[in-house]
Amino acid sequence: MKVAAGKNRLGNWLLLGLIILAAAMLFSLIPLLYFYPPDVVLSFITLRPDERLASSLHYIYTIFVIIFFVDIAFIRHFWCRFMCVYKVWQHGFKTRQSLHVAYDEARSESCEKCNYCVTSCFLGIDPRDTNMYDSCINCGECIDACNELQEKKGEVGLLHFSLGAREQSRSGWLLGRLGSLSARMKWTLPFSLLGLGMFAWGLVSYEYYRLAVYRADAEFSSSIEDYRIRVSNKLYRDAVLTISIEGLPKGSYVLSAGEVRFDTAGKVDLELNINNTLPPGLHRFLVQVQSADGWRDSYRVQHFVSKGRG
Incomplete structure (x- = not known):
């Protein structure tokens, strides 16, 4: 401006x-x-x-x-130009009958050297030559500017809101339709491809089962002794999951179950208790889960044993 x-x-x-x-x-x-x-x-x-x-x-x-x-x-006006939801929806549902800014070409001699309406448009378009799929949001700033200027001469403005079919483009009906399609695709195609790519990635990377390990609520002398292992089946079909512990000596822990059976989608919690036979210090172990159809996952846990519990 x-x-x-x-x-x-x-x-x-x-x-x-x-x-x-x-x-x-x-x-x-x-x-x-x-x-x-x-x-x-x-x-x-x-x-x-x-x-x-x-x-x-x-x-x-x-x-x-x-x-x-x-x-x-x-x-x-950054939001109005690039991020306004109203503008996106308005652009997506525009037709030739939609509300738009119309220009009185019969009085074009009244604004041969005047660009007041163009100057007042914060979107940087020429209100005298709007297209069906341009950046116009019908704010009316250009209409007010033109009316304000023409009132000084005792005349009405050359711009006004209009409903109904737009005038035929000079380049012809076919070129106008191709231009409209190109303008619409320029806005929607990148987002459509992005959404399609994210959907495809979600399908490829989707895991039918899930493993999580939580610390139980019970604490003894500031040492965690119990863990809760949660396995989930996300498919509405039967499944068998095998759970094992790697990294801890045998006899130092008790696992409530080594196998979980699902009839349909759901989740099951298992209890893992670590007794006081471990020496003091930091012990790392893995909770491993494997399904009958080949899926497997592991969860790394760090268990600390204080000197008073060793």
Whole structure:
């Protein structure tokens, strides 16, 4: 956007900066209300001592002010251009009958040297030549700008909202349809391919079974003695899973079951108890699971035995 020469002055820029800074300081108080009640935030604003205020709150508030200032001053329309959900849905369901900005070409001589509507459009498009699948979100800024300028001459604006079929493109009906299809595919094809790729990867990497090991709630002298082994079957069919322990001497542990049978999808918890025959120190062992159809997995556990339990 080009600033008019009459307004491109240091005083105007300083005034604009102060207004944006004041707005940023005001909006930055909103996140503080998520962590402090209003009376504490009021103490922060009035610089009144309050024990409930964190010592680092001024730094946090400064960071919020900077974020809001940059957002308002430089990237205030970033969301509208690239991430607005309304724009994406509007673009996806547009037709020739959808609401759009129309231009009165019969009075085109009234704006031969005027680009006020183009200047007012923050999306950078020419409102006088809109397409069915362009970046327009029908905000109406260009219409207001044109009306404001034409009112000074006692006339109505050349831009207005319109419903119904658009005028035939100069390049012809076929080229217009091909252009519309190309514009739509440019937006949707990358996301469609990404979604398809993620779906295919999910199918390839999907595991029918799952193994997890948790520490039991019971503790003795700050030492964990019991573990809970959870095996899950994600398929609605019967399955047999074999559980074994590797890395611990025989007789130093008791496993509640070495085999689990599933009739359908579900999960089963097994108990693993480690007795006090292990010497003090850190012991590493593996909980291994194998299915009848060849799937296998392991879970590494670190078990600590204190000197009082050895």
